[in-house]
Amino acid sequence: MNTDRGICDECGSEFLLSSSKMKGLCPECAHILYGYENCGHVFKNGRCEKCLWDGSKSHFTKNIQGE
């Protein structure tokens, strides 16, 4: 299993590279910004077990989602 981790350029969260279609974005941001398939997040202890996203959102993606 590939366990390489990256830092999302958009929200700043750590994420599992193999879980995202994009190298510089977590699955959440890649989904919001580019329409790639999102991770079906499973949160445990404040981060997703599957992609390691910690729930961070940038102002930009928050605006897109209308939060």
Ligand SMILES: [Zn+2]
């Ligand atoms: Zn992100």
Ligand SMILES: [Zn+2]
């Ligand atoms: Zn996830």
